[in-house]
Amino acid sequence: xxxxxxxxxxxxxxxxxxxxxxxxxxxxxxxxxxxxxxxxxxxxxxxxxxxxxxxxxxxxxxxxxxxxxxxxxxxxxxxxxxxxxxxxxxxxxxxxxxxxxxxxxxxxxxxxxxxxxxxxxxxxxxxxxxxxxxxxxxxxxxxxxxxxxxxxxxxxxxxxxxxxxxxxxxxxxxxxxxxxxxxxxxxxxxxxxxxxxxxxxxxxxxxxxxxxxxxxxxxxxxxxxxxxxxxxxxxxxxxxxxxxxxxxxxxxxxxxxxxxxxxxxxxxxxxxxxxxxxxxxxxxxxxxxxxxxxxxxxxxxxxxxxxxxxxxxxxxxxxxxxxxxxxxxxxxxxxxxxxxxxxxxxxxxxxxxxxxxxxxxxxxxxxxxxxxxxxxxxxxxxxxxxxxxxxxxxxxxxxxxxxxxxxxxxxxxxxxxxxxxxxxxxxxxxxxxxxxxxxxxxxxxxxxxxxxxxxxxxxxxxxxxxxxxxxxxxxxxxxxxxxxxxxxxxxxxxxxxxxxxxxxxxxxxxx
Numbered sequence: 234x235x236x237x238x239x240x241x242x243x244x245x246x247x248x249x250x251x252x253x254x255x256x257x258x259x260x261x262x263x264x265x266x267x268x269x270x271x272x273x274x275x276x277x278x279x280x281x282x283x284x285x286x287x288x289x290x291x292x293x294x295x296x297x298x299x300x301x302x303x304x305x306x307x308x309x310x311x312x313x314x315x316x317x318x319x320x321x322x323x324x325x326x327x328x329x330x331x332x333x334x335x336x337x338x339x340x341x342x343x344x345x346x347x348x349x350x351x352x353x354x355x356x357x358x359x360x361x362x363x364x365x366x367x368x369x370x371x372x373x374x375x376x377x378x379x380x381x382x383x384x385x386x387x388x389x390x391x392x393x394x395x396x397x398x399x400x401x402x403x404x405x406x407x408x409x410x411x412x413x414x415x416x417x418x419x420x421x422x423x424x425x426x427x428x429x430x431x432x433x434x435x436x437x438x439x440x441x442x443x444x445x446x447x448x449x450x451x452x453x454x455x456x457x458x459x460x461x462x463x464x465x466x467x468x469x470x471x472x473x474x475x476x477x478x479x480x481x482x483x484x485x486x487x488x489x490x491x492x493x494x495x496x497x498x499x500x501x502x503x504x505x506x507x508x509x510x511x512x513x514x515x516x517x518x519x520x521x522x523x524x525x526x527x528x529x530x531x532x533x534x535x536x537x538x539x540x541x542x543x544x545x546x547x548x549x550x551x552x553x554x555x556x557x558x559x560x561x562x563x564x565x566x567x568x569x570x571x572x573x574x575x576x577x578x579x580x581x582x583x584x585x586x587x588x589x590x591x592x593x594x595x596x597x598x599x600x601x602x603x604x605x606x607x608x609x610x611x612x613x614x615x616x617x618x619x620x621x622x623x624x625x626x627x628x629x630x631x632x633x634x635x636x637x638x639x640x641x642x643x644x645x646x647x648x649x650x651x652x653x654x655x656x657x658x659x660x661x662x663x664x665x666x667x668x669x670x671x672x673x674x675x676x677x678x679x680x681x682x683x684x685x686x687x688x689x690x691x692x693x694x695x696x697x698x699x700x701x702x703x704x705x706x707x708x709x710x711x712x713x714x715x716x717x718x719x720x721x722x723x724x725x726x727x728x729x730x731x732x733x734x735x736x737x738x739x740x741x742x743x744x
Contacts, residue, residue: 234257234260234261234262235260235261235262235283235284235353235354235357236261236262236264236280236281236282236283236284237256237261237262237263237264237282237283237284237285237286238264238265238266238267238273238276238277238280238282238284238285238286238311239251239263239265239266239267239285239286240266240267240268240269240270240272240273240285240286240287240288240291240296240299241266241268241286241287241288241291241316242268242269242288242291242292243288246288246316246339246341247266247268249340249341250263250286250341250346251263251266253341253343253346254343254346254347254350256350259347259350259351259354260350260354261284261350261354264280264281264282265279265280265282269291269292269293269294270291270293270294270295270296270298270299270302271293271294273285273287273299274294274299274302274303277303277307282311283311283312283357284311284312284313284314284353284357285303285311285312285313285314286313286314286316287299287300287313287314287315287316288315288316288317289315289316289317289336290317290318296315296316300313300333304332309360312334312353312356312357313332313333313334314333314334314335314336314337314349314353315333315335315336315337316336316337316339316341317336317337317338317339318338318339334349334352334353334356335349335352337349372430372436373436373437373438373439375387375391375392375436376436376438376445376447376493377438377440379447379490379491379493379494380402380438380440380445380447380493380494380497381494382494384490384491384494387491392490392491395490397449397450397451398450398451398488399449399450399451399486399487399488400447400448400449400450400486400487400488400489400490400492400493400496401447401448401450401460401483401484401485401486401487401496402445402446402447402448402483402484402493402496402497402499402500403435403445403446403448403464403468403481403482403483403484403500403515404440404443404444404445404481404482404483404484404497404500404501404503404504405443405444405445405446405468405479405480405481406442406443406479406480406481406504406507407421407444407472407477407478407479408477408478408479408480408507408610408611409476409477409478409610410608410609410610411608413477417475417477418444420474420475421444421471421472421474421475421477422437422439422444424470424471424474425437425444425446425467425468425471428467428470428471429446429448429464429467433449434448434449434464434467435447435448435449435464440497443504445497445500446464446468447490447493448460448464450486457486461483461514461515461517462514464481464515465481465513465514465515468481478512478610479512480504480507480510480512480516481514481515481516482500482503482504482507482510482515482516482517483496483500483503483515483516483517484496484497484498484499484500484501484503485499485517502519503516503517503518503519506519506520507610508567508610508611508612509561509612510611511611511613512611528556528559528560528562528563530573530577532658533552533555533556533559533577534577534580534581535652535653535658536552536658536661536662537549537552537553537556537577537578537581537623538580538581538584538585539645539649539658539659539662540552540627540662541581541585541623541626541627541630542585542588542589542630542645542648542649543630543641543642543645543662543663544627544628544630544641545627545662545663545664546623546624546627546628547664548661548662548663548664549620549623549624549626549627550620550623550624552662553574553616553619553620553623554616554620556573556574556577557570557574557612557615557616557619560573561612567612570612570615571606571607571609571615574606574615574619575603575604575606575607578603578619578622578623579600579603582596582599582600582603582626583596585626585630588648588649589630589648592626592629592630595626595629599622599625599626602622603622605618606618606619606622638663638665638673639673639674639677639678642659642663642670642674643678645659646685646686646689647689650686650689650690650693650711650712651690651710651711651712652712653712654686654712656670656671656674656682656683670682687722687725687726688726690711690712690713690722691711691722691723691726691727693710693711694707694708694710694711694719694723694731695727695734697710697711698731698734698735701735704716704719704720704731704732704735707719707731708731719731
């Protein structure tokens with residue numbers, strides 16, 4: 234509540250002003266009344282008013298002299314509202330020139346007074362915030378010097394009030410899928426100052442690109458769960474108002490404020506891992522990842538392609554998560570992980586658009602969605618978004634053909650005979666044991682998987698040879714990288730060599 238001193242020589246005016254409005258409702262309280270200027274000066278030190286309502290004409294010291302005296306002796310001086318009659322307009326004008334915040338004619342109108350109080354409360358609130366900011370800026374500069382190792386340049390007198398048992402640096406990175414406006418950052422920092430600086434719990438500072446809080450701690454404990462929970466809630470409340478997410482890390486506690494640079498450097502080390510951290514708490518340790526394992530990008534890409542081609546959304550999700558874990562374990566950076574996924578999935582979309590005509594109309598949409606993953610600032614959100622894209626693609630492709638697994642597999646072979654198809658890989662994307670899938674395939678088709686694949690390839694090879702293509706071109710086009718191996722397979726299933734077969738076709742076609 235802001236304190237009010239009413240100064241008027243008329244008792245009815247003084248009492249009337251005390252009751253004309255609900256002062257507390259508007260953020261004020263009448264702390265005292267005074268009968269004239271001298272009485273007001275005597276009561277001023279104890280009353281400490283934020284606002285004075287002063288009659289401009291009083292015996293002895295009038296309102297103008299009272300204002301001039303107070304403004305000359307007190308810093309900061311209170312705000313002033315002037316009371317006057319119709320004949321006192323020149324006095325009122327003089328008061329306004331002395332920076333009075335307004336004047337009211339007697340008898341005072343209730344609505345007019347309420348309007349003045351609303352304006353004055355806003356001015357007083359802004360002034361209080363500016364005062365806090367001024368103090369905060371001085372303390373912030375001291376913190377910045379401490380964190381950058383320039384503590385020797387700070388006089389001991391500037392650290393006189395720094396008497397916590399321990400100190401801890403908490404760094405905060407504001408995050409969003411779109412760029413955060415500078416004004417929003419400033420507002421969040423101001424909210425943090427209201428929470429931490431104003432309560433004496435800590436000092437808020439900026440160290441681009443981070444905000445931070447030098448927390449006062451009750452002890453040196455490495456992981457004070459309660460203190461961190463309270464601090465996290467304060468940060469979350471400030472960010473929530475503006476719809477901004479954040480990652481917070483702690484560099485640990487130190488006993489002396491001049492040693493806070495150690496806590497700051499440790500916090501910077503932890504903040505480098507922010508892509509991997511989840512939200513919901515202040516992080517004090519490096520993230521744990523799985524043991525390092527090999528990541529074969531080409532093999533992963535092939536498996537994702539096959540799983541999507543089969544409409545197997547569960548298989549796609551499992552492959553995406555496995556690939557992400559492998560990338561993390563291998564130490565890939567945030568940008569490298571995103572780029573690897575985008576490149577793999579882009580290649581997959583391109584292959585699907587070629588092999589599945591019904592998918593082409595959606596391929597551009599999926600490609601656009603894919604590039605949006607660069608906006609994700611958390612690893613786990615990135616993986617979930619990729620899985621959602623994969624599931625949507627699988628759903629688009631799952632409706633094609635029969636629902637029976639072997640029919641799907643046969644369809645896949647006839648469309649992808651030129652790929653490096655292996656039963657083990659297909660069993661993985663089908664979520665089957667390879668031996669079981671092989672038996673299921675043999676029971677359904679009467680052929681072993683490799684035999685069936687070879688026959689499909691050779692039949693396609695005959696079509697290409699009929700079109701006049703060269704043997705080495707045909708071999709590559711149907712999936713045989715070794716021409717001699719293609720010769721042996723062709724002879725096995727056709728009974729003659731590819732060259733002889735082509736000559737035979739040519740001879741048959743001659744008149």
